[in-house]
Amino acid sequence: MVRGGLTLIHMGAEAKLYRGIYAGVEAVYKYRVPKKYRHPQLDARIRAYRTLREARALMDAGINGIPAPAVLLVEPEEALIVMEHVEGRLLGEILEHVSGRRLEALFRMLGRIVGRMHEAGLIHGDLTTSNIIVTKDGRLVLIDFGLSSKSRRLEDRGIDVHVLLRSLESTVPEAAEHAYKSFLEGYGEEAGASIAEEIAEKVREIRMRGRYVAERRQSSLEAVLHNRE
């Protein structure tokens, strides 16, 4: 999909992103591409749903003072969303080069943003360091809300934080623990220290799942099949 005045800036797992001008504003066009490996009906459903979800979440974020690009245009059937362009670099790209105080400050700030987002009932759904932009003046901006949802459940908040922590562990294992600690402090400043502690506990619990443990497996299955019916 090539349109006049658009340059491809990113080919992600599910979308192509172009840079261009929209209504006189520096904009990013995010187009979710069809996937041949998915049943066409399922594919259409997922692309439209995520496009709409992303647009709604971006608006929600704006209303609640969570830094995210402004939405300029949404076309769910076309799986297209146009948003404000944010100048900066991905947190994941600069992480190798930050440590000490600066690392702490960054993650404390991130903790505050995510704490505020969760308090507003918004779950990001794909909170990795590739979905956080660090601007020149040192602000953080969240992007990529296609997997987001509305929820206040501890479980959903915990999974958001687990996804973030794992993205740290798999890319900067040596700094992960340090960064996570600062993150939780920041989270506590927004959501309250006791909630931050509950989240940390939930994350520990989530990490025990999906592991090959007979008892867990049996009991979780039985719960799924019989009790919760």
Add this chain to the structure above:
Amino acid sequence: MIILGIESTAHTFGVGIASDKPPYILANTYARYVPEKGGIHPREASRFMAANAPRVLSSALRQAGVSIGDLDAIAVALGPGLGPCLRTGATIARALAAYYGKPLIPVNHIIAHIEIGRLATGLRDPLVLFVSGGNTMILASAKGRYRVFGETLDISLGNLLDTFAREVGIAPPYVVKGRHQVDICAERGERLLDLPYIVKGQDVSFSGLLTAAIRALRAGGKLEDVCLTLREIAYSSVVEAAERGLAHTRKSSIMLVGGVAASPPLRDKVRMMAEERGDVRVGLTPPEYSGDNGAMIAWTGLLYYRHGVTIDVEKAFIRQRWRPEEADTPWLEED
């Protein structure tokens, strides 16, 4: 260098023999426990293993044409897995090592799946999609270890398929001529139903899909349509998670391992995804090495032995929850 490896983490008691010279794998024999009804009963499985171990062991030695005296060391999968099953394999390995005076090598079962896959497919540094009855994980090497980039938040893909098939009465047997009952049934499906598709970051979740599928059937849905939908949603979501892993790690190849890797529709989806991304090589592990097997433990044991990694018999404890990123992989540092 000749290493014997023992696998006993779940339903398979396998013995493999590996050599550092081609053809590398000299023997790969096993006995597989299939419960008559319900899922794996760990204690029953372990009794089955103990009863079959001598036969499997001697047939491996015969296949390889070696005697125990020719072996340099014994490797054993100490985890992750079911306690009673792990204990059976560990006990046999410890006994062999002590009695014949052979060094003992501890192997992580998940690392072994990856390493035999690398040997079989020739891929140097792939993103790994590991799908089996016990695990669903997306892994890749980073900084000298295999790290987990995504996994299931609840039940495994194999578990989803088996439990669904069992609950709706189309299994056991779960697999007929290399195809899962759900895959077979899905071929006659016509309509895609609206069941939950759950991807969270690079993770997947199947328990909601399992309940919804069973509920759809009880509400009068056609079994074939439910199977089709279950197959499409389950496979698409792991392939999507893998694609996210590829984008994130920038690896240029993908390897499919584990018992469910034998599924033809899953293989097709992985191939289609790789083709669409372009420049992504695909490695499909041959069936004899994709499910649990002893050869993978022997081969990985050999990699460790080359680096002088062994364990005292008294310290060879099983580790039911052994994470792959907790296991040293000294050979990764050099490539």
